[in-house]
Amino acid sequence: MPPATRRAGGKAVLALTASVVLLGAACTGQSGAGATDDPTKDTTITFWHAWSAPNEVRAVESLVAGFEKAHPNIQVRVVGDMTDDKINQALRAGGDRAPDVVSSFTTNNVGRFCSSGALVDLDPFLKKDGIDAATTFPRAMNEYTRFDGNRCTVPLLGDAYGLYYNKTAFEKAGIARPPRTWSEFETDAEKLTIPAGDSYEQLGFMPDYHGWETTTEHYLAQFSPTYFDEKGKSRVAKDPAFRQGFALQKRLVDELGGFRKLERFRSTLGDEWGPKHPFHTGQVAMQLDGEWRLGMAEAAEPDFEIGVAPLPVPDGQEDQYGKGYITGTVTGIAATSHKQNAAWEFVKYITTDTDAVVGFANDIHNVPSTLAALKSPKLTYEPRFKTFLDIAANPRSTTTPPSVNGGQYLVTVQQLGYDYESGKVRDLDAGLRKAAAQIDTDIAQAD
């Protein structure tokens, strides 16, 4: 190559490399906008949330209206039905139309939100306003809204999981009360199952992991598992709670007809969010579900009486009956927002103003997320809903911890569940070891 051409080629490579590096740099470093805006001046902030059902959207509108009344200078532009994928993508993209405040239905992504810097640390804001998170929010909610010393979210109502049961079917089967241990549960599920040829007239319980809320983490919560050790390594293969939880589910699958038969039956059932949900129609007699199911089930006007109870506990641990899996919606402020002080006023109102939290919980039939709201006389609920308030307040109730790569470890645990229930994985211990190794590798990859 002649020297001039070589020089030109070298320049071209340099220019190309520089442009690539510049693009890379341009795509990053959007956080740290700082909270320099004046929240007393007229402004408009954008709030993204995940609720989509008409009654939920109305409840959000009512909540926002309450805020705008209290803060007439701050207008809130509300965008609903936003999944975590969309939220994560928008937080990275930034721009004028990106959200200032986001809320996510799951706590799974708190670790990712905090560790990536997508949402700002709210501790300075809380401190500035003299709010002590430890005495404001219930313990579990206080824990699941922060990661590695960074509080990038605060709880915005909570969810508690329990057992719904068909009281009429229970009476017909001669069952006096809801099961308190898993042994009782297995016996009851079999008693409540009425076969019809190769299918079912009534199934006692749909144990498959695809049975909507019967996911691994919801089962496992009743065994109080520890997902990670103090060094952040997976304990899936070490904590016996996982083995017990997986084994229970597999026993249920086998006792109630086997995986193939159950999956075939499941494919005939209505979807989770519609009125033809199999618990509403009486096709399934017991259902593991969140507190929202009560309102949805009653709205479907079933021809039986609905009972509500905590989920069973392992045999020999009857003293722990009453606990359950708890999670909830979280909210935080985008690092890309240039209106973080105004955004904080909004976040503070919707998460710590007792009347606002109570009003929202009443409207949306969720569990309030502050200790004051849980005790508020303005909290209205029907007697059965108290079961979920008690589960939420139970100190033995557990949640799934935040992780640097969001809920990826739960996907791995769930995948093992699918493989084990279908018989693809037969050696559970080997499966657990493999899952633990995968979780550790995924975390190392994300770190």
Add this chain to the structure above:
Amino acid sequence: MAAVTYAAKRRRAALRTLGFLSPWLIGFAVFFAYPLVSTLYFSFMHYDGFRPPVWSGGKNWAYVFTHYPLFWPALRNTLWLVVVMVTLRVVFGLGIGLLITKIKTGTGVFRTLFYLPYLAPPVAATMAFAFLLNPGTGPVDSILRRIGIPAPGWFGDPTWSKPALTLLALWGVGDLMVIFMAALLDVPAEQYEAAELDGASAWQRFRYITLPNISPIVMFAVVTGVIQTMQYYTQPLIAGKVASGVIQGAGTQFEPGYPDKSTLTLPQLVYNLGFQRFDYGSACVVALVLFALSMAFTALLMRRRGGLIQAGDRP
């Protein structure tokens, strides 16, 4: 002086050529070369979209090839679809094209009927197929059971999910039917007449007249089919979601390729890694694998079949 003038003329001609080529060159550089180089660059970086990219060497490559549990099932599925689905689509499209060019009456109606499914939006078409092939409530299995044939689980069974996707692809074969029909109508009629006079059978006419004449179109259909199948995303994703009964909504996790990863394809991994896990480096690795496979398939096909050159065009 004459030499200078000649050189200047050549330079002007070169500039003029470059000027005419520049729209394409700019497009190529902006929409192909730059993204490709950028993808290669990010495949060696740890980058989550927020923190600045950090050099990670071959870590992403090692992760995707040795630790990412979805990569090999997705690659196997993609290759299965490339081999089976593309072949069947081309054969079926050609068969329909042949039928349509042979029939004398109602041609317009049949053309419309066979082309219409291609216009159906992929999401709607996939959902319709998932309901039709539902093993519990779908009419297809009901009919099969009634006539005593074992009803497959279709999208609910890992053995049958890819054949079900192939059925869906065959239903929407209207695009290939149209191009094959145009190619078939373009074959000189006198060649068929001469062959008939020589006593050639229908198969011999197809083998020695039709096929050589339309071979560039067949090659075009295969190459574009391979590239499209490498990018196959919407249908397997929707089929898996609908069949699993768990619609991915707010707060739910990505479930890979229900049932049992059988509907997982490489483009789904690019989305999962890049825009759900925000591991852009690993997503770039999968994207580069897709690119390399597409190039390899295309090069192989072009070399073996002599590219898009018609039989009579060969020197």
